[in-house]
Amino acid sequence: MSLKDFWYIVCETKDLKANQVMGIALLDDWIALYRTSEGKATxxxxxxxxxxxxLSKGRVINxxxxxxxxxxxxxxxxxxxxxxSEGAQHTPRASLCVPHFDVVENEGYVYVRLSGERVEEKLNSQPFSIPYFRQQGFQHIRLKHIFNAEVPNCxxxxxxIPHTTYVHPGVFRYEKQPQKIKAEVERENGNVHIRYQNETSNFGWFSKFLNPSNKEIYHEDHYYFPNITHVEYQFGHRMKFNITSQSIPVGPSKTVVYTDLTFDYGIWNWLARPFVYWAxxxxxxxxxxxxxxxTQVIEKYGELFNSTRSDLHHIWIEKIYSDLRLNKDPRVVGNQKQNIEFFI
Ligand code: FES
Ligand SMILES: [Fe+2]
Structure with missing residues (x-):
């Protein structure tokens, strides 16, 4: 099993136009992406x-x-x-073909898999399906950003959670009396699941809107190897907010991140939309x-992380990704479950 065995987003479906070619970097490959006369992505x-x-500098004609x-x-x-140069009558040898890769279009994305091997049919025959995408009652916002960082760090x-107080003060969380959070962290083959307990509102100034009665928040985070995270929140009975992020390795310390936000705020859905986008x-x-x-520090001095107990899920993600880089199957470790506590 290697990083090349998985599906990665190369662009949004709407951006791959007829009669245009796109140049795409993915892992250590360069790809020319275009549509045939039938509209099929190649x-x-x-x-x-x-x-x-x-070839990506060329043109697509018919x-x-x-x-x-x-x-x-x-x-x-x-x-x-x-x-x-051989004339219009010339027929090239049938075997002459540029190496091609598997392509699938799903949920508004074009996905490519470099290896062409089905490691296990059920594991990666199809790309990841975005939870709540186009589900009744849910709004959807899609974003794309370029991170100068490696996939596992993204x-x-x-x-x-702990960085949110420092990196997103006021917007996401704010510093107040430290709140003790408990979480169950599970390594389930190559995936990692974190289920939080006793988390109450600490979402900056919009806590009042999301969770006016300050009830316990339902919150789960998931890492699906090699490159997908999914965050799920539920506030009270109705308000639901989810973030699915797909991190695409396009070069050394360069990752394109596609973010799909799905939320159901009931009657507030349309009013909330511009605010959710802005936030x-x-x-x-x-x-x-x-x-x-x-990344600048890592490139200058090398990566040397010191982890504490509350970093357990990060340690597992780093291990899973580094196993895949070494073409090892990260699932051989099997299942582990531990409880952690930390303050935010
Ligand atoms: S290099 Fe492409 S046609 Fe000559
Ligand atoms: Fe953040």
Missing amino acids: AIKDRCLHRNAR GELVCPYHGWKYGDQGKLLGVP AENFID AKKIISQDVQIMGEQ
């Missing part, structure tokens, strides 16, 4: 068979990708269709800043 290695020009150097033409899944950040943009840009600075 992902091929971004290297022309002829003299290795970058669903055929034309190399920018000498005009060789490619069709579905990188099949070579024509060589202009994933950790998205399910890290999410602000919170994520604060994370982009702190993560970029963390």
Whole structure:
């Protein structure tokens, strides 16, 4: 099992237009992404068979990708269709084909899998399905940000509670009398689940709106290997708020993060929408800043983390991701469960 065995978002469906080619970086590969004349998304290695020009710098004409150097033409899944210098009658050998990758479009995203291997049909035959996406009653907001950080550090950040008081003061949480939080942390094969207890409102000035009676909040965080986090909140009986983040490794210390927010605030849904959008943009840009600075230090001095007990889920995520980098199956460790406590 390796990082190449999983589905990664390469763009939003709406951004992959007919008769256009996109250049995509993913892990250590370069991809040329385009649509055939039938509108089917095709992902091929971004290297022309002829003299290795970058195909993503070419043009798509009637669903055929034309190399920018000498005009060789490619069709579905990188099949070579024509060589202009040989004349219109020339038929290229059928075996001439640029290496291609699996593509799936789901929930408004285009996903690519580099390895083409089905490690286990049930594990990764389809991309992750975003919880509550297009579910009745739920609003949806989608955001994209570029983090100068590695995937595991991004994933950790998205399910890290103690930083919120310091990085997002006032917006997400505020410093007050420290509140003791308990959590059950479970490592379930390669996934990590955190279920919080006795968390009450500490959400800055909009606590009054989300949780006016200050009831205990239902809160779970999940990490699905290798690159997905999902955060789920429920306030009182009705108000629900979820954040799904997919961290895409596009280069060394560079991660594109797609965030899907789904929320059901009942009658407040439409009124809340601009506010949720504004708050999410602000919170994520604060994370982009702190993560970029963390990366600068790691690049200068190397990564040397000291963890405490409340960092348990982060330690597990780092281990799972590093196993995958080494082509090891992170699930062999099996299930573990521990309770932790910390203050926010
Ligand atoms: S390099 Fe692509 S056609 Fe020559
Ligand atoms: Fe944050």
